Amino acid sequence: DAGITQSPRHKVTETGTPVTLRCHQTENHRYMYWYRQDPGHGLRLIHYSYGVKDTDKGEVSDGYSVSRSKTEDFLLTLESATSSQTSVYFCAISGASGGTSTDTQYFGPGTRLTVL
Amino acid sequence: RKEVEQDPGPFNVPEGATVAFNCTYSNSASQSFFWYRQDCRKEPKLLMSVYSSGNEDGRFTAQLNRASQYISLLIRDSKLSDSATYLCVVNGDYDYKLSFGAGTTVTVRA
Numbered sequence: 001d002a003g004i005t006q007s008p009r010h011k012v013t014e015t016g017t018p019v020t021l022r023c024h025q026t027e028n029h030r031y032m033y034w035y036r037q038d039p040g041h042g043l044r045l046i047h048y049s050y051g052v053k054d055t056d057k058g059e060v061s062d063g064y065s066v067s068r069s070k071t072e073d074f075l076l077t078l079e080s081a082t083s084s085q086t087s088v089y090f091c092a093i094s095g096a097s098g099g100t101s102t103d104t105q106y107f108g109p110g111t112r113l114t115v116l
Numbered sequence: 117r118k119e120v121e122q123d124p125g126p127f128n129v130p131e132g133a134t135v136a137f138n139c140t141y142s143n144s145a146s147q148s149f150f151w152y153r154q155d156c157r158k159e160p161k162l163l164m165s166v167y168s169s170g171n172e173d174g175r176f177t178a179q180l181n182r183a184s185q186y187i188s189l190l191i192r193d194s195k196l197s198d199s200a201t202y203l204c205v206v207n208g209d210y211d212y213k214l215s216f217g218a219g220t221t222v223t224v225r226a
Contacts, residue, residue, distance in 0.1 A: 035216075042120070042203065042218035043160070058213075090159055103148045103207055105214060107159035 003027050004108035006091050012114045019078040021111050023091030025071075030095030032074040033105065034058075034066060036087040043090065049074055081115040088112050119143060122204050122217035129194050129224055136190040137220045139204030148207035149180055149187050153200045154219065160203055163189075194224045 003026035013019050023032060031050055035043040035058075045058030047066040055066050063085060065077045078085055091108040122139040129135045141149075149166035164171065166178040166187050177190040187206075191198055204217035 040124075040218055043216040045213065048213065103214065104150070104162060104165070107161070109159050 004091060004093055004106060006089075006108040006111050008111060009109065010112045012116065013081050014116050015082055016080050019081050019113065019115075021076045021089055021091075021113070023074045023076070023108055025074075025093050027093060027096065027106075028071060029093035029106075030071075031093065032068065033092040033094075034064070034074065034076045035090045035092065036060065036085075037090060037110075038087050046076065046089075081113075083115050086113060086115045118217075119208065119215040120204050120206050120217040122220045124218060124220060126221040126223050129222070131194055131196060131224055131226055133194050133224075134190065134192050135194055135222055136188060137202070137222075138186045138188045139217050139220075140184075140186045141204075141206040141215070142185070143206065143208060143215075144185060146206045146208065148214075149178075150205040150214075151176075151178055151187075151189050152203040152205055152216075154203055155200050160216075163202070191222070194222075196224050196226060198222060199224045 005024045007022045033048040034046040037043050044060045046060055046064050047058055049055045049068040067075045089111045092105040094105045120141050127135050151163040152160040153163045154160040164173045166180050170179045175192045179188045201219040201221045203219045206215050208215050
């Protein structure tokens with residue numbers, strides 16, 4: 001399995017509080033992604049990164065920001081959490097060196113976030 | 117219209133049966149296709165890539181129909197351990213950006 005960890009794995013917070021989720025990889029993959037998964041919607045891309053300090057928005061980016069200061073870490077921040085952001089958040093990586101396809105993505109174990 | 121659409125199922129099949137399901141995609145320019153497997157409350161894991169000529173991996177066979185813009189997955193000789201949700205995945209505007217279907221749930225019963 002790809003070396004991807006997410007922290008925390010579970011979090012309960014209150015509306016209006018800031019929350020930061022961390023994704024850490026040991027695979028030196030170039031691309032990193034944050035998704036949310038909700039029933040009936042599949043995985044939806046929040047933000048992604050194509051290199052250190054290079055990030056861009058996905059399809060559901062409102063209310064979220066990201067930062068990537070090192071290859072191995074990609075942070076997702078909810079500046080002021082809302083109940084609609086209750087979800088399961090997955091980090092993914094792709095872009096291995098050595099000729100492997102850049103588009104196969106490998107996922108972290110997920111973070112279950114509940115906003116009360 | 118969603119970029120990737122799947123029949124949510126569930127498909128309930130007995131052990132040893134064959135089960136097959138499709139997904140459709142809307143972007144005719146898509147070049148990369150995958151099936152991922154997701155167990156309950158776990159992360160998605162790559163099951164197999166889908167190639168233009170179709171491909172097999174053990175009991176799993178994937179097919180691509182570009183003209184009709186759908187891909188299929190067939191599972192032969194189903195095992196209890198095949199019970200999972202299968203996600204259809206297609207690349208979008210850039211290779212590294214993928215679109216996910218909501219998944220097809222398969223339950224194999226003894």
